Amino acid sequence: MHGVLAELRATAATRPLWIWGAGNQGRGICSVLQGHGVPLAGFLDQAADRLAGRVMGLPVAEPSRVLNALDGVASSQRPFVVIASWFFEAEIAQRLRAAGLGEHDDFIGYSRLKPVDYSVDIVGVCNLKCLACPRASRAPSDGKLGMMSLETFRLVLDKILAESPFVGNLQLYQWGEPVLHPQLPEIVEHARSRGVLCAISSNLNADVDYARILSARPEWLRISTSGWGEGYEMTHARGRWPRFLEHLREVATLRRTLHPEMKIEVYYHLYKHSVGDSLARFQALCDELGLELHPIPAYLISLDDVLGYCEGRPLPEPARQAAEQLLVSLEDGLAAAYRERHRGCDVLRCVNINWDTSVSQCMLYYDSVGNTVAPSYLEIPLERIQALRHAADLCRRCTRYGLHQYCASYARMEPVSEAASA
Ligand code: SF4
Ligand code: SF4
Known part of the structure; x- marks a missing residue:
């Protein structure tokens, strides 16, 4: 033992x-x-x-x-x-x-x-192009298209459990929409059979069989949203509010019958347009459906764009539009991150395995060029992967601006009560 x-x-x-x-x-x-x-x-x-x-x-x-x-x-x-x-x-x-x-x-x-956590991004596609997400500005051919097969997932999980005995949960997403995977239920069931609970995240815009997914008993579901009605459709670009609302109600109902203990967290991105009345209406909806609302100041999700900005390059147009809508500005977010730069980088503890089994240097960076430490997770020991990651030049550039604390700094802010009455 x-x-x-x-x-x-x-x-x-x-x-x-x-x-x-x-x-x-x-x-x-x-x-x-x-x-x-x-x-x-x-x-x-x-x-x-x-x-x-x-x-x-x-x-x-x-x-x-x-x-x-x-x-x-x-x-x-x-x-x-x-x-x-x-x-x-x-x-x-x-x-x-x-x-x-x-x-x-x-x-x-x-x-x-648990010195190492894992994220297995089983799906390399997404149906939306949220303004704050790098998917909004990258062409779909940028090496992010595909899905991990159930067979490959089994091999990946075998290696994870052999190298990290304390792993009892897995995140099955990073830059993809996991509900698009036709074998998501089988993947979740297989992990559960090995004692590993799965977390998934969804924008709830895909017309898929949510009953089949919840029947597989994922342990945790994060639902991302950003406002009410037209405001939602602006920042969750390509998302359709009526469809999202329908699926939100459906999932809340299914949980009651299929998996009451599943944690559902509604991750509500606070933009200028999504505070005040929008937030109050969403809170009322969550209360009605028995869902946990977690408002958090929106931020630019991809550190590629933020690092580029710090190094003097312009933001891609969608990211620029998102930045204009941020409740806590990019500059304020960067300042908060910089103040916390003395903290270590927790992200180095998380190994992100992409759908094609390549391993990212950093899960917070989207672009695979310069952000891949191993072409196949299955062929390189964990120790070697972590040694390569700890020596990477990307981390040196990132920590110079305190960006290793950028996302965490937003997560630590709590402007929620002010926002609710804005
Ligand atoms: S933020 Fe999530 S839902 Fe939106 S485009 Fe990116 S991966 Fe898709
Ligand atoms: S230092 Fe930056 S690039 Fe390196 S793992 Fe941390 S967040 Fe990622």
Whole structure:
């Protein structure tokens, strides 16, 4: 048994072991720990009230409920916490320390437990051309066309599990629309049969069999949107609002019957046009459908364009149009990222495997030229892949402007309450 697993099992024999984070990463860790017979007390999650009390058969508690009850508890009986958040690991660790818990003795960080995460971009196409996405300005022939077969996915998963025993969840998207894959249900089912839970993301514009997809039980679905009606169609270019709305209602209904525990996160991009009344109407819709709305300031998704801008090149026209609509401007986003440049790059921990099994240097860059470290993931050991990635020139250029913190900086901003009343 893996050394950390053995330690956790010994700890859980005498102390309540909680996983902080009931999202994709937390559920993946839960799957691995349960698969190895490690008893768990449950999940801690800020959104406990929205999670109907239980996830994967375990209770979900608001973190302060556990942290505020530590007085007088002997150290041998204190809760032990496994942090299951990639983006907010440092913030959660800080909160645990403030509550009097110590690293190693009382909690373990996500990066120590799971040094590598994976994204498998099983589909190399998308049906939309969102203004902020590089797909809006790149020709479809730019090496991004194709789909990973089920057979290849099986081989990829075999290698992932052989090299990274703590992987219990996989993201099946990066620059593609996974619901377009005709074998998505089989891929999700196969992963689940190996103890790996899948996260998918969708723009919900494709007319596909959502019942078949949800029946395969993906664990997490992110739905991306940006406004209401015409505003949505402007930034989610080529998207059709009525079709999106119809599929949103359909998926919400299907979840109730097919997979009630599946987490659905509506990832709502805040632009100038999507705040105020649009956001309020969308919130009301999510309340009606029982969906979790996650508003986040929109940003230019591809770091290729942002790095080009920093290095003095003009933004492609769609990205320029998107930048004009940003609620938090590109300049403000860059300044926030630059302030955080002392932080390390978490993205280096994520290995992005494209549909053709090539491995990206960085999942946040779209263009494959200069961003491919291995032509085939299947033929190169993980250790070698990571060594190549850690030595790449792209990272030097990127960190010079703090761009390794660019997306995370937007994710950390919380202008939501102001936006709602704008
Ligand atoms: S942002 Fe997502 S949905 Fe929009 S074009 Fe890019 S990949 Fe497609
Ligand atoms: S430093 Fe930049 S290019 Fe390198 S992995 Fe991090 S985000 Fe990507």
